[in-house]
Amino acid sequence: MRAGTGERAGEAEDSEFVRFFPDFVWAVRDFTLELRADERPISEDEYLERALMLKPGYGRQVVVYNTTRQCIRNYFPTRKCFVFPPPVGAEQRGRPEELPEAALQPGFLEQVERFCQHVLVASRPKQLQDGVELNGPFGTVVTSYLETISSGRVPCLEGTMVALAASENAAAAAEALVEYRRGMQDVVLPAEQHELSEAHNRWLQQALAVFHHRAFRDRDQQQQLKLMVCGSQNEEASRTRCWELLAELARPLEANLAQGAYAQPGGYHAYQADRQRLVDAYREAPNKGTKAEEMLDKFLEGPPGADSQKEQNKQLEAQLADQERSYQKSLRMMEDKMQAEALKAQEEIKRAMEAKMQEQERLLKQGF
Numbered sequence: 001m002r003a004g005t006g007e008r009a010g011e012a013e014d015s016e017f018v019r020f021f022p023d024f025v026w027a028v029r030d031f032t033l034e035l036r037a038d039e040r041p042i043s044e045d046e047y048l049e050r051a052l053m054l055k056p057g058y059g060r061q062v063v064v065y066n067t068t069r070q071c072i073r074n075y076f077p078t079r080k081c082f083v084f085p086p087p088v089g090a091e092q093r094g095r096p097e098e099l100p101e102a103a104l105q106p107g108f109l110e111q112v113e114r115f116c117q118h119v120l121v122a123s124r125p126k127q128l129q130d131g132v133e134l135n136g137p138f139g140t141v142v143t144s145y146l147e148t149i150s151s152g153r154v155p156c157l158e159g160t161m162v163a164l165a166a167s168e169n170a171a172a173a174a175e176a177l178v179e180y181r182r183g184m185q186d187v188v189l190p191a192e193q194h195e196l197s198e199a200h201n202r203w204l205q206q207a208l209a210v211f212h213h214r215a216f217r218d219r220d221q222q223q224q225l226k227l228m229v230c231g232s233q234n235e236e237a238s239r240t241r242c243w244e245l246l247a248e249l250a251r252p253l254e255a256n257l258a259q260g261a262y263a264q265p266g267g268y269h270a271y272q273a274d275r276q277r278l279v280d281a282y283r284e285a286p287n288k289g290t291k292a293e294e295m296l297d298k299f300l301e302g303p304p305g306a307d308s309q310k311e312q313n314k315q316l317e318a319q320l321a322d323q324e325r326s327y328q329k330s331l332r333m334m335e336d337k338m339q340a341e342a343l344k345a346q347e348e349i350k351r352a353m354e355a356k357m358q359e360q361e362r363l364l365k366q367g368f
Contacts, residue, residue, distance in 0.1 A: 017075050018352040023123065024076030027115065031083035048081035049362070073362075077355035080122075082115045084108060140164055165216055172215035180207035188287070196290070205329055212333050216341070238289025245285055246299045249278045 026048050035042050037050060052069045055062050072079075087108040092099060141160055148155045183203035187196065253274050256262060262271040282288075282296060 018077060018355055021075055022126065024072060024079040025119070026079070026081045028081070028083045030086050032086070035083070044081040044083050045079070047083065048079055052079075073359055077359040080118060082111060082118070084111050084115075140167060169215045172211045172213075175214065176207040176211035179210045180204060183207075208329060208333055212337055216337075235289070235291055238291035239295055242282075242288050242292055242295035243299075245288065246278075246282060246295065249281050250299075253278055 035044065035047055037046070042050070052073055054066045054069055054073075085105060085107050087104050088099060089105070092103065141164060144160050144163065145155050180203050183206060184199060187199045253271075256271075256274065262268065279296065279300075283292075
């Protein structure tokens with residue numbers, strides 16, 4: 001197994017693996033021996049340590065004997081042993097599946113309870129590098145390792161993390177996008193720019209929280225960028241709403257044109273007055289959205305007016321401000337998460353080094 005992508009199998013320091021290897025628990029079933037050595041009682045853990053003691057020498061048989069024990073000592077410095085007596089008496093061992101639970105020996109049940117409590121209380125969550133805990137994606141990691149081993153290649157922890165991060169971050173971005181869209185559904189389109197900005201910032205922050213809760217190692221922020229785009233649906237809804245409103249307000253004007261009401265003396269001034277009333281009524285109408293002046297200019301078939309240009313500039317400034325706020329919020333959340341991951345990594349390194357030092361002290365006491 002390799003810890004990083006740039007090394008060969010066997011090159012990594014033992015402490016590098018200790019950071020994310022689990023604690024070693026040795027469960028010995030049907031234990032009938034007496035826990036004694038050197039004419040004194042010994043604990044289960046002492047029994048394990050005696051079983052892992054190395055033999056001095058360099059002969060072939062000694063090397064074979066020591067290899068497995070040395071690996072356990074190097075890679076699993078935190079060790080625990082449980083010895084289980086036979087669960088039933090000798091006369092009942094031939095048919096254990098037919099026995100009720102009440103037939104189990106009290107000593108066996110007590111040991112099972114101790115074992116379960118140790119696993120539930122003392123066991124650490126499974127982790128990858130950077131202190132990333134494996135909960136939901138654990139199956140993905142197991143599948144990746146099995147496929148790699150089956151193909152004859154050497155598993156690489158770093159490579160697995162990269163692949164897992166890509167998969168998990170994409171899923172986290174999808175969850176966050178669902179959360180964002182769910183919140184934005186309450187915004188009635190078309191909306192004014194300030195309403196849209198307020199809703200966008202509120203739900204983007206919520207979406208980023210959902211994203212960071214699951215994502216890890218999104219250092220280039222590729223997935224986060226997908227959450228920072230908003231506005232196209234609102235603009236289209238604004239265009240539709242404005243065009244429908246203009247068409248409705250223009251019906252009297254179009255009827256007068258069709259009837260020739262303006263084709264008489266003073267008709268031009270009447271047309272100008274009706275046209276201005278249309279514009280005034282349009283501008284007083286609520287809920288037109290961000291494309292109100294642009295659609296009015298198109299309806300009047302004139303070049304973009306000062307009001308339209310001013311509105312476009314205002315919208316652009318608001319969008320840029322939204323993007324900057326979104327970026328700063330995302331950056332702060334990313335920094336907080338990276339600091340937490342760095343702290344976890346430091347704690348793991350410290351724990352691994354302390355465990356390795358303890359193992360070296362044990363070996364020195366045994367003369368190695």
